[in-house]
Amino acid sequence: MRLSRAFQPMLKETPAEAQIVSHRLMLRAGLVRQTASGIYAWLPAGLRVLNNIARIVREEQDRIGAQEVLMPTLQSAELWKRSGRYDAYGPEMLRIRDRHERDLLYGPTNEEMITDLFGGAVKSYRELPQTLYHVQWKFRDEIRPRFGVMRGREFLMKDAYSFDSSYEGAVASYRRQMLAYLRSFQRMGVRAVPMVADTGPIGGDLSHEFLILAPTGESGVFYDASLEEQDWLAQSVDLDDEASLEAFFGRVTGSYAATDEMHDATKWETVPAERRREGRGIEVGHIFYFGTKYTESMGISVSGADGAPFFPQMGSYGVGISRLVGAIIEASHDDAGIIWPEQVAPWRAAILNLKPGDQATDAICETLYASAPDALVYDDRADRAGVKFNDADLMGHPLQLIVGPRGAAAGRVEVKRRATGERSEMSLDEALALIASGT
């Protein structure tokens, strides 16, 4: 993308309405604009981050055999009356009446709809297990939307739903999701620690929240440092083998981790002092086993091996895709701006042309840009070098390829790594190789 022609508005002033750093930086760097209270439009740079996050989540869902569908945003009230949640859900549900006076709602979640779709399609235990997911906009009419996309009203979520024949099968589905989640967050370049969450009336230990560590987090967190140190991508887990899944799950739950709500001071004492970590966290995912709650209330059964109908066991698994954009910034920024982890960055690198119009400078910049125009942003604007340095730091590109007349005359490119500030000089060929390798 050529910045001179891009729809990439940046703000010099700090927007007064933004209380937290991610909200300020998302507005200043031109990632989003608010269009109504708690409702945002995604500009090109922000959309690229959103898509990168969604792509990673999809790849990890596909990897564990979940199948993607796409449910609509609006749902019939009838569906929610069948589960009993229509009246139970509070004012956060946006209720709508259409021209024929039929009651609709903007889906805040999809348990009812997926259970109904499942029931219309799956008739026998032989077709189980099934895990279905979708990535779709949801709406929750928050009384006081704030913190930008972190607590917006219209938000993008991945929600998956598993259907199993038995409790043991449901546990295996849950553990596969645990792995998919840990891998997804690690691939995004952040650490999200799974913490036991309240399971409500269902009980058991099969509910976990995933929290990204950031000082502005809404929850206090206590966890064993070993949870941050594990490389989930390197773990070999056989997805079809319950024993392998159980061993993996043990490695996760064997270390203490809890939010302040669930904190157990006695257990905490058993964690060696040097491994105790306290801080704050932002919830970006939640996985949950809830058994036959919806299949039973909605009357969705399938026939078992003995011919008798039974209610499949379910779990649901959510990731806040749009929220993650803000959460990653909360965890990864400095005074100058965003520091995008490579895997979610809107562009791999920015090319900073320090003197547009200078023939040698332009030539090197164009050669760099032509090598991967879709993955690079080229700052070809007629602005001062200082503006370009500041904007590149603000936008958080992992690499800055800086080309001025002096370097260009010598065929040299200066490279700055945003995360470390480290600078080095290299030949054009080396810079091209760097772009191609991406690291």
Add this chain to the structure above:
Amino acid sequence: MRLSRAFQPMLKETPAEAQIVSHRLMLRAGLVRQTASGIYAWLPAGLRVLNNIARIVREEQDRIGAQEVLMPTLQSAELWKRSGRYDAYGPEMLRIRDRHERDLLYGPTNEEMITDLFGGAVKSYRELPQTLYHVQWKFRDEIRPRFGVMRGREFLMKDAYSFDSSYEGAVASYRRQMLAYLRSFQRMGVRAVPMVADTGPIGGDLSHEFLILAPTGESGVFYDASLEEQDWLAQSVDLDDEASLEAFFGRVTGSYAATDEMHDATKWETVPAERRREGRGIEVGHIFYFGTKYTESMGISVSGADGAPFFPQMGSYGVGISRLVGAIIEASHDDAGIIWPEQVAPWRAAILNLKPGDQATDAICETLYASAPDALVYDDRADRAGVKFNDADLMGHPLQLIVGPRGAAAGRVEVKRRATGERSEMSLDEALALIASGT
């Protein structure tokens, strides 16, 4: 995808509520399920088609320099009051009130919002032209939704908006979109003929509808056969050169094409009889120049070269992404089912295992499937051969790779091309090469 484990429900009976063939086939082949009147959930196979169509549209928008954004589904009524359309829009607009009694609406289109976003970001003629697009769900509260996704209420649309300094610039933007549209539809494997459309009070000749020819189309169409014969992908058009764009546009508009509403019998007489084509068409796109209608009514100006503010010239450009899934089926099917054009097909080929459990048959099928599991559907179900043949025809995969015990023993695969019914036999290696090449 292994069919034995897939969420791929097929219906044996023809659904009574479906009046047209695409609706029947989409339900029978398990592409969608209705969840409320005129509202559909997309199952895995349908979603793959929807994504293929959206991908082609995006690639062609990107190719002409349009930039992707993502606006929310819900909009503030205030925005529409500024343009004067809030009261003018009829009952097709879904009006919503939130918990604070503020008026929202589910966006049926985005002229107001994009104009507002543009105004907040672009201040000078130097930043023009700009074309922004998004692919987002829209809602129109049709009084009588029907024909499945062809006339649904919640539908997926690509809408683009151009902003130019001058009428000439706006015309160039319009012509670039004309090219992007012709290329997009051709890449989808269908012919959509551009027809002059009514421009309403603005006048001029800068409004075209694109109609896919199908007997069930809602409009009568009259056109010169030459419009079907041109290969738009082969045309070399310089997108930055107004003369090149004009010449291209002349090749499009030089041939007669009109819907019955705009038909001119006198002009029709001038088309040589052997090139006259009459039929019916389904509207799948609409491009429109409307000048300063929204920039002026909403007070969005930018500063010109002389420092004086002016209202940018706009156009809007829509493609009905979800509607296209139905329209393509209307144009491409037979009595046995869907005939997917390769480029939009959910999977490139189906592998039909005629005897699961037979060692040689299973081995060949697994080898084929392992070569491209994401692009293939493997019918490994314990069903009779006849069921598999029927389901593969119904689902419309471009290629069927048929493996039975006799062929497997000889290392042979039978290949059926869905579009022509042509059958041939080949070695496993040849079949693998066919999968890799895709044609």
